[in-house]
Amino acid sequence: MIRNSTWAPSRPERAFRIGVGEAGLLPIMVSLLIAVLVIFEPRFATVQNAINILRNASFLMIVAVGQMLVMIVGGLDMSIGATMALTSVASVLVMTAVAGALPDAPNLAILTGIAAGLGCGLAVGVINGLCVALMRVPPFMVTLGMASVVGGVALMLTSGVPVYGLPQPFIDEVGRALWLGLPTAFYVALAIVVGLALGLRFTRPGVRTLAVGGNRQAAAVSGVPTGVYLLGAYVACSLLAAVASLLLTAQIGSGQGAIGDQLTLESIAAAVIAGVSLRGGAGRPELVALGAIFLLVLTNAMDLMQVDSKIQSIWLGAFVVLAVVLEALGRGVSRRG
Amino acid sequence: MISTLLVPALIVVMLLGFSLYVPRILFPRNLMNLIVQTSYLAVFATAQTLVLVTRGFDLSLGASVSMVSVIAALVMVTVAGGVGEPVVYAVVLGVIAALAAGALVGLFNGAVSAGFAVNPFIITLGSLNICYGIASTISGGRPVFNVPTVFSSVFYDGRVLNIPAPILIAGGACLGAHLLLDRTVLGRSLYLIGGNPRAAAVAGIPVKRRLVFAYVLASTLSALGSLLLTARTGSGEPALGGNLLLQSIAAAVIGGVSLRGGVGTVRHAILGALFITILSNGMNLSRVGGYVQEIALGVCVVIAVFLDVLLSRQRRAG
Numbered sequence: 001m002i003r004n005s006t007w008a009p010s011r012p013e014r015a016f017r018i019g020v021g022e023a024g025l026l027p028i029m030v031s032l033l034i035a036v037l038v039i040f041e042p043r044f045a046t047v048q049n050a051i052n053i054l055r056n057a058s059f060l061m062i063v064a065v066g067q068m069l070v071m072i073v074g075g076l077d078m079s080i081g082a083t084m085a086l087t088s089v090a091s092v093l094v095m096t097a098v099a100g101a102l103p104d105a106p107n108l109a110i111l112t113g114i115a116a117g118l119g120c121g122l123a124v125g126v127i128n129g130l131c132v133a134l135m136r137v138p139p140f141m142v143t144l145g146m147a148s149v150v151g152g153v154a155l156m157l158t159s160g161v162p163v164y165g166l167p168q169p170f171i172d173e174v175g176r177a178l179w180l181g182l183p184t185a186f187y188v189a190l191a192i193v194v195g196l197a198l199g200l201r202f203t204r205p206g207v208r209t210l211a212v213g214g215n216r217q218a219a220a221v222s223g224v225p226t227g228v229y230l231l232g233a234y235v236a237c238s239l240l241a242a243v244a245s246l247l248l249t250a251q252i253g254s255g256q257g258a259i260g261d262q263l264t265l266e267s268i269a270a271a272v273i274a275g276v277s278l279r280g281g282a283g284r285p286e287l288v289a290l291g292a293i294f295l296l297v298l299t300n301a302m303d304l305m306q307v308d309s310k311i312q313s314i315w316l317g318a319f320v321v322l323a324v325v326l327e328a329l330g331r332g333v334s335r336r337g
Numbered sequence: 338m339i340s341t342l343l344v345p346a347l348i349v350v351m352l353l354g355f356s357l358y359v360p361r362i363l364f365p366r367n368l369m370n371l372i373v374q375t376s377y378l379a380v381f382a383t384a385q386t387l388v389l390v391t392r393g394f395d396l397s398l399g400a401s402v403s404m405v406s407v408i409a410a411l412v413m414v415t416v417a418g419g420v421g422e423p424v425v426y427a428v429v430l431g432v433i434a435a436l437a438a439g440a441l442v443g444l445f446n447g448a449v450s451a452g453f454a455v456n457p458f459i460i461t462l463g464s465l466n467i468c469y470g471i472a473s474t475i476s477g478g479r480p481v482f483n484v485p486t487v488f489s490s491v492f493y494d495g496r497v498l499n500i501p502a503p504i505l506i507a508g509g510a511c512l513g514a515h516l517l518l519d520r521t522v523l524g525r526s527l528y529l530i531g532g533n534p535r536a537a538a539v540a541g542i543p544v545k546r547r548l549v550f551a552y553v554l555a556s557t558l559s560a561l562g563s564l565l566l567t568a569r570t571g572s573g574e575p576a577l578g579g580n581l582l583l584q585s586i587a588a589a590v591i592g593g594v595s596l597r598g599g600v601g602t603v604r605h606a607i608l609g610a611l612f613i614t615i616l617s618n619g620m621n622l623s624r625v626g627g628y629v630q631e632i633a634l635g636v637c638v639v640i641a642v643f644l645d646v647l648l649s650r651q652r653r654a655g
Contacts, residue, residue: 151635310470
């Protein structure tokens with residue numbers, strides 16, 4: 001950055017830079033939103049409502065940080081929703097089958113079901129990752145195609161009808177249990193977000209992932225096996241989607257062929273709002289989690305105000321556009337510095 | 338050479354293959370049906386091509402189709418029911434409203450993405466949600482009925498020289514787009530913008546203005562397609578857009594339009610649309626389940642994208 005010695009940032013620019021700082025506008029937006037809601041909508045500020053928000057946000061958080069990983073390496077994963085559907089369906093089918101064959105070992109059924117679900121995530125992630133890393137296919141198209149394929153398989157397995165027969169302990173322990181008033185999903189999400197935040201910043205694989213996204217050729221020249229990291233990002237993303245799906249399935253109580261339809265786009269929205277660049281190379285899991293919370297608070301607020309869910313779509317779209325435009329403008333400001 | 342013949346060859350092979358299983362596919366009535374179906378998808382694929390060529394994306398394609406359908410129907414119903422004027426006015430106003438709405442969406446897409454230098458992916462994603470929300474809201478989630486029947490009789494049942502109106506209108510639109518892309522400086526500049534944006538800027542091309550133009554034209558074209566589809570169902574449908582986004586991109590890419598920008602013609606879009614329509618028609622006639630069809634479409638997309646990458650490398654090497 002070349003600094004002109006006779007130039008100094010104007011008051012507004014300095015204020016913008018100090019206020020926004022490294023974290024971007026998101027924390028400010030979230031705080032403002034929550035403050036406005038607390039003042040104007042009494043039903044918002046209840047403990048029960050907060051728990052609801054956190055519970056719903058947990059699933060989006062997990063999926064969104066997965067999407068963030070893929071975006072960090074310069075890609076996009078459009079198959080998250082479909083992966084979740086397949087995981088949900090496959091895990092329940094396996095659980096019911098094993099439980100039926102060995103009724104005295106419900107835990108075995110649950111474990112094999114979980115393994116099957118995670119296996120689905122792994123398989124989809126590997127296919128996505130190989131296509132992108134080996135064949136250099138545009139991630140958007142490959143994952144879009146995979147979404148169709150995987151989604152179709154999921155629907156085929158269920159003929160479009162929810163799959164029942166989940167072992168009760170799974171639902172009770174994992175899905176609907178409350179620890180300190182908060183659901184299991186929340187703690188899993190918390191662990192994942194914290195783990196990734198520390199991992200990306202302080203571990204070698206983490207730093208290398210950021211490097212691969214920031215400047216792939218430089219990373220390759222420095223000896224980083226870029227292909228492996230690309231593959232890893234997509235595998236991680238799909239695995240995280242599978243984890244979220246297992247938690248969501250446990251909460252719902254049945255395997256759903258259409259689980260996660262909205263979540264693909266919402267995960268992109270949450271990541272983008274959190275300042276993750278589509279060009280790659282940057283991403284803060286804690287901000288993405290905040291972005292997920294922001295979206296859920298927004299949805300919750302609109303629900304409380306009885307805004308129609310169809311109009312909510314309009315607001316969601318508008319906010320995503322606004323967030324991205326603000327980020328672009330912000331880039332312009334900091335570039336002048 | 339191979340790439341230009343590949344898709345037409347595949348189409349012929351597919352047709353013959355299906356005919357072995359369901360000979361009905363080659364009957365004149367079905368072939369005419371096929372061509373009419375292809376016309377619709379061809380319009381959307383062409384619209385998407387206009388944007389793909391500039392290295393952009395129009396994710397709002399399906400949702401804007403739904404929104405335009407609802408808007409057109411509502412305008413027609415309101416004007417026809419309100420004043421005692423000839424119903425033709427209602428239809429004309431509806432068509433104008435539809436095209437205007439389409440142009441507005443395109444204006445938003447192009448202006449925001451080009452103006453703020455933001456990836457059009459995110460912007461069109463936002464407008465997808467907005468269009469979907471508008472479509473659902475103003476329609477109340479239900480189809481808009483009582484659209485004047487003259488609309489359908491002209492835009493769907495109408496025939497000139499025994500050629501169905503949809504084919505004529507879609508064909509005309511695609512021809513216009515082709516002439517623009519192929520024969521005008523404006524059109525050729527779009528290829529440069531997509532293929533080498535920096536060169537385009539250096540060459541003095543008003544890149545932002547041209548990008549806005551591309552998006553406006555694309556959305557207006559898809560609004561036209563929406564009108565044709567609305568005429569087919571005879572009502573404004575808030576879910577008309579359905580799978581159109583994936584199909585339009587798939588058609589363009591399968592036909593040979595490159596996702597990297599700078600390559601692709603209307604001919605490619607039409608070929609791709611033909612391919613997908615025949616595949617879908619063949620599967621329908623063979624009683625293949627809906628879910629399997631989705632899988633098939635996805636596989637086609639993946640294969641098409643692979644081929645696109647391979648051909649891109651060939652192009653760059655050759």
